[in-house]
Amino acid sequence: MKRRILTIIVLIGSVATFAQTTGHLSGNFQLDAQLYRTDSLIGAPKVDEKLLSNSYANFRYDFGKFSAGLRYEGYLNTLQGIDPKYDGVGVPYLFADYQTEDLGFTVGSFYEQFGSGLLLRSWEDKNLGVDNSINGVRVRSTPIKGIRITGLIGKQRQYFSLGKGLVRAFDGEISLNELIKSWNEKTTRLTLGGSFVSKYQKDEDPVYKLPENVGGWAPRIQLNRGGFSLSGEYARKVNDPSADNNFIYKPGEAMLLNASYSVNRLGINVTAKRVDNMSYRSDRAENLNKLLINYLPAISKNQIYSLMNIYPYSSQSKGEMGIQAELSYQLKRGSKIGGKYGTQVSLNFSAANSIVKNAINDTTPIGANGTLGYSSPFFKVGKDVYFRDLNIEISRKFSPKFKAILMGQHLKYNQLVMEGKGGMVKASVAVADLTWKPTDEQALRVELQGLWTKQDKGNWAMILAEYSISPHWFFAITDQWNYGNSDVGKRVHYIYGSIAYVRNANRIQFSSGKQREGILCVGGVCRNVPAMNGLTVSITSSF
């Protein structure tokens, strides 16, 4: 045993020495451990293990054009809210990569995105429990300056193994300004691209005649001129009956358009999206966030304040039409309304509705399994409201020591569509975020938030106080109070406190208290976070 430990120490020492002289070793470590207490009042369930933990460690070695790395993951056992099928430990991410100007290749695990991801995006977010990395081979080439080609083949990660389906994909992008010499210096920049993705899964189903190879393609364009930018992508896939679409054989499609303009202190951004039957997975039987090949971004504002995130929008792969518009303006410094340090004002609006679905004939119900499902006129907006969000943000620095952010929001949230329960929730939210820095080392930040609604769990109020003494200490306490709950017994104070210590690239944080049940979303992908009462320890480190 002693000899084995000695061997490992020598090996690590050798790698470290080697890395110092001939390459670069980097990585990070994260541990989240939670000690649970049962709390029937907030719905925090009994956890038999009492203590659960998720841990990750990434190691990456770079040496010239070569790089290699791995990620250890441990779920002992999996934290509440993350799929317990992760329970266990392993090294699910392992890769080697070699890149030259002409050609590069990756073997093992990798993440990839084509265009905006409507057809292919493999990514990970540990908070969401999403990791659909591809394990296989990827080749990248720039055969001619201005032309970039990527091809890959592999299987997607599912827990500590791989999914059933095979993913084959190809992407090409042409930057005309790089390709055509006379365009090199033009202010108009034009990039064209296109991708093709195909998945293979054996048909072993006794009920349906299933396509084993399901392909999709997506052309895209990106145009820039001065402060103006326009981008668009349209994706379409052939018949792909799956659990997501109730086994209908209608082709799927999605479109994403974005236009933005910025000049001086003004910025305008408009995004439009249409999705119709565009769930695309490497296993047609799977659900939630598992084995997704593509990514359908939510085009609502990514809110950062807690009460504004009680009702977040998540993309609807079965069908949705949405638009988002944002206008931001920087009021002039030194002006009467801009103040000495200037003021930033942002107005944002987003909306999402259903799409129109018409029956394919008089005898087949809309969306009936084992049929073509329905027809849908491309430009018609459905009558069902999924989401509305109108919000304004005013950010102003009053002095070198004091700044404030004020936000107001009004939203409509179709809870039945998003969560499968309840009805339409109409809510108004107000936030005041005040930061006072008495010295260069110390900062006190206070958030005051209120949410008012007659639906769901009623009104909420929240106060948060954060005090930081840089560079080492951080203290925070928050109280979310569901004072408007129609059930008087559930008018609970969710009090939660945290202490963190930071030194160099290491951070340790202790948190304790109650956390409400909620939905956590990142870019339109969400997971249910169960209520929790207990202690959390988080350690992060990078090198």
Add this chain to the structure above:
Amino acid sequence: MINIPLFRRPIRWEDLWVLPYENLSPVTRHPSPVTRHLSQFLVLLLLLLTSCDIIQAPFIETADNGSTTTTNPKKVLLFDFTGHTCKSCPKAHKTIDQLVVLYGDRIVPIAFHLGYFAKPLTSGKFTTDFRTPEGTLLEKHFDFVSFPTGTVQTLNCLQLQPYASWSTTAVANITGDAPVKIGITTEYLAGLNAVRAQVTLRALEPITGQLNLAVYLAEDSITDWQKDEDFDPMDIPDYLHNHVFRTSLNGLWGQAVGNADGMVKDYTFEAAFSKILNPGWKSKNCVMIAFVYREDTKEVVQVEAKEF
């Protein structure tokens, strides 16, 4: 050109050509870089474009009706975990219906109403409580993340499956003979509003390992509320709930049969079970279900169902 010292010689672009390089004509062998890469691109694109299967109607396979030539055909036990306010759950019910059309009585479904979506509302719609103490135990046994979900031919907590893969797993488990034959005779005792079942087992071949026998009562044709996202409005007042688990007659996990080493060939077991029905249950719609499973792996060996 890429220089990788590990290789015997530097890799040339020609090495990446998809056709045998030496067989190409001199002109093709030395195309311009643009032609060469464009050709590679087109060949790759062509390969990918052919990777699509377009299915023409009819999209559903024709019925099999479960006909078999085996003497004791394997039957498949399917646990459907569901709830009346789960808007996606009717999709799973349809999958069961389709399997029953294909395989007849060789599919034995049981629908456990449990979890968040099975909670009854206090007034108005969805007030019926389909939940059972056994369902509460199963909630502890399985870590449910989403509904609908279920298991096919197993009680193993690690083998929850999305409903869309039930058919594939069922068909993989339905071939051949089962090593245990289960017999059920049922009787309704009207005076007591009770049911009685006589269950017999016989090992048709030696089986190793501890086996358990569980006996359940389920009810079909219950008309009540159900959410169904395929309808507008979603709330269906007269939804037909089938295979609804009502109670167990010898506990959720049943009882041990045979001995710890298993069963020898022709081992037999016989037991009688009875239960007083809840006044709300209709005996004529009840089904008695008996199944044998392995204690260690929780794999179901055989299942049988008998109506009243």
